[in-house]
Amino acid sequence: MESGVFFTTYKADMGLRRKPVHKVRLLVFVAFLIIFPFLASRYWLNLANQIAIATISAIGLNILVGYTGQISLGQGAFMAVGAYSAGIFAARFGLPIYLNVPLACLITAAVGVFFGLPSLRLKGLYLAMATLAAQVIVEWIITHWTSLTGGTEALVMPAPTLFGQRLNTDFRFYWIAVSMALLTALFAANLFRSRVGRAFVAIRDQDIAAEVIGVDVFRYKLLAFAISSFIAGLAGALLANYRTIISWERFTIETSIFYLAVIIIGGLGTINGSFFGAAFMTLLPAFINNLGRALQTTAPAVAGLLPAVQQAIFGLAIILFLVLEPEGLAKLWRNVKDYFYVWPFSY
Amino acid sequence: MTLSNRSTAAGATGADTQTDVAMLRVQDVTLSFGGVTALLDVGFEVRRGEIFALIGPNGAGKTSMLNCISGLYRPQQGSIRFTDAQGASHELTRLKPSHIARLGIARTFQNIELFRHMSVLDNLMLGRHVHMRGNVFTCGLYWGRQQQEEIAHRERVEDIIDFLEIENIRHKPVGTLAYGLQKRVELGRALALDPALLLLDEPMAGMNVEEKEDMARFILDTNQERDVTIILIEHDMGVVMDISDRVTVLDFGRKISEGRPEQVRNDPLVIQAYLGEEQFQLRW
Structure with missing residues (x-):
């Protein structure tokens, strides 16, 4: 059993994975991701x-809501901007995936900054209302600008190809989705152990003190909107x-509320929680x-009921979670780790 | 190095020449909220290297004055000029708080305003924010220069941790710390900025005698060893009289007295402001 963890260099003390067990755990996880498909x-x-994809989007929203403390109800809209931008670039201009995705991210970041402007004056629920406006406006534009987006009809784009491979199967797309998710997580983890991320958290915890210590609060709020919606655009x-096939x-x-639920259940302000x-x-x-x-054959009566109560079960699970572990799954995971850290002398 | 400069200058040409340089010049500052006047034509000068105390009864406008200096309030009239280490003069009433911090003015708050969910280290690292260069891209990569920058500033922060004797709590979330320690961490965060001018708003409020003595020692050390000019608001008159070089007294938003502690202590106007009309000997 360890009595504590001590380092002799600041570099080691500031590492992302500080202990050998962390590194082993990460390796096992990555190995699993490689073998799984x-x-x-x-x-x-x-x-x-x-x-x-949901993890990417949740990390994006977590940067804005969990880390910077700016409540957003516009995640669905930002993902829509990303999805439609990529789709339009691919379908109308024939841009390949390695161009249409980054361009879509940049456009979404710009849109995010625009809708983040009210955060100069608004906080909390009032800001949530302002981002709700983003949601409504974007939805309206997509369904009404028919010549560009196809309106209420779905926008169909060609299946992407990369290195001569058509990414039209789940197996092939898996590598793209998972590596982007890992990259996003690594980026976010790095961000929040260095200057810019610290400024974000400072704004969440105490914005006046952040301003007085030299953080340009407005600039950093807009930056948080930009990064967050860049990542939301990536997910979209x-x-x-x-x-x-892209449908509004x-x-x-x-979708916006779904992702708020994701980060609350996972744990606000945590990467693994996302x-x-x-x-x-x-x-x-x-x-x-x-x-x-499964119940269809053994208990058809219950199975028949299930679709009707599916939403209720879903809601119940969420409520139970919030009551039993308000800090989310990330906290549960931490509890498990703490338990084994001192096991078997857990006193 | 700077310390020896000061003492040689003082030794060569007499005590006052070095401290005669006004670092902060407040002139005719008037601040009102609607019909309520918080400050009326307040003016004073803070000299480089001194501990300058701002005292007065509750509601006298002391904190409002600090808020004007750090840019949180914008006075309707008057000017606040700050001369930085290079000799350049800045009009603070037109600058944003974050800009004022970059000039080298740090502060603490009356009610602790720390970043509660962050560790002591991260709070202090935020004090280094204005000295760091990292942007979104370098921070997201955390590679090479950015990592070196983080480590270099971590070393500076560790100096302050040593100075304030908070080594054992450096990884603790600030919100879980005792009150006195939080006050100390807040001082540390301000010091991490390497300020030329430090504004302390009641750094000893709510402390016991021992904690007050510790804090007084930190303030004196900060002033003398780190060569930081300090503006101090404090209600404990014993402390104010002991450690400050000069004192300005505010009452109902006006300046009623200024001078060395012993002068101010015997000023009839001050005694009246603190105790009302009837005059008797005040025991500080």
């Missing part, structure tokens, strides 16, 4: 891709390239669906 069925690969653009119905206010929340919120509906199918 060779063993998994299409169904599970599809879920994995969904989780990867990946989703577009993955599905190749995927990016409504429900992943936990995304996995939980993606797997729970799938689990309930499968339960229904």
Whole structure:
């Protein structure tokens, strides 16, 4: 058992993974991610891709809401901007995935900064209302600018190709989605152990003190909006390239609330919480669906009821979570680690 | 180095020449909120290297004055000029708080305003914010120069941790610390900025005698060893009289007295402001 962790250099003390056990855990996780697609069925690969994309989006929202403290109800809109930009670049201009995704991210970042401007004056719920306006405006533009977006009809784009490979299967897209998710997580983790990320957290905790210590609060708020919506745009653009059919119905206010739920359940202001929340919120509906199918033969009466109560079960699970562990799955994970850290002398 | 410069200058040409340089010149500052006048034609000068105390009864406008200096309030009239180490003069009433911080003016707050969920280290590292260069891209990569920058500034912060004797709590979240320690961390965060001028708003409020003595020692050390000019608001008159070089007294937003502690202590106007009409000997 350890009595404490001590370092002899600041470099080691400031590392991202400070202990050997952390590094081993990370290696095991990455190894699992590499082996997984060779063993998994299409169904599970599809879920994995969904989780990867949702993780990216959740990290983006967490940077804004969890770390910088600016509540946003516009996540769906930002993802829509990313998805439609990528789709339009691909379908109308024939840009490949390695161009249409970055361009979509940049456009989304610009849109995010624009809708972040009210954060100069507004805080908390009032800012949430302002970002709700972003949601409504973007949705309206998409459904009404028919010549560009296809309006209420879905926008269809060609399946992306990379290195001569058509990324039209779940297996092939998996590598893109998962590596982008890992890169996003690494970027965010680095951000929040250095200057810019610290300024974000300072704004969340005490904005006046942040200003007085030399953080240009307005600039950094806009920067948070830019980074957050850049990443939301990445998630949207990946989703577009993955599905190749883009419909505005995927990016409504429900999506915004879904992602708020993801980061609250996962843990506000944590990177791994974004992943936990995304996995939980993606797997729970799938689990309930499968339960229904499994019960179809043994207990058809219950199975018949299940679709009707599916939403209720979903809601109940979320409420239970918030009551039992308000700090989210990331806190649960920390508790587990703490338990084993002192095991078997847990006193 | 700067310390020896000061003492040789004082030794060669007499005590007053060095401290005669006005670092901060406040002139005719008037601040009102609607119909309430918080400050009326207040003016004073703070000389380089001194501990300057701002005292007065509750509601006299002391904190409002500090807020004007650090840019949180904008006075309707008057000017606040700050001369930086290079000799350039800045009109603070037109600058944003973050800009004023970059000029080398740091402060602490009456009610602790730390970043509660961050560790002591991260709070102090934020004090280094204005001295660091990292941007979104370098921070996101955390490679090479950015890592070196973080480590270099960590070393500066560790100096301050040593100075304030808070080594054992450096990784603790600030919100979990005892009150007295939080006050100390807040002083540390201000010091991390390497300020030329430090504004302390009641650094000893709510402390016991021992903690007050510690804090008084830190303030004196900051002033003498780190060569920081200090403006101090404090209600403990014993401390004010002991450590400050000069004192300005505010009452209902006006300046009623200024001078050396012993002069101010015997000023009838001051005694009246603190105790009302009837005059009797005040025991500080």
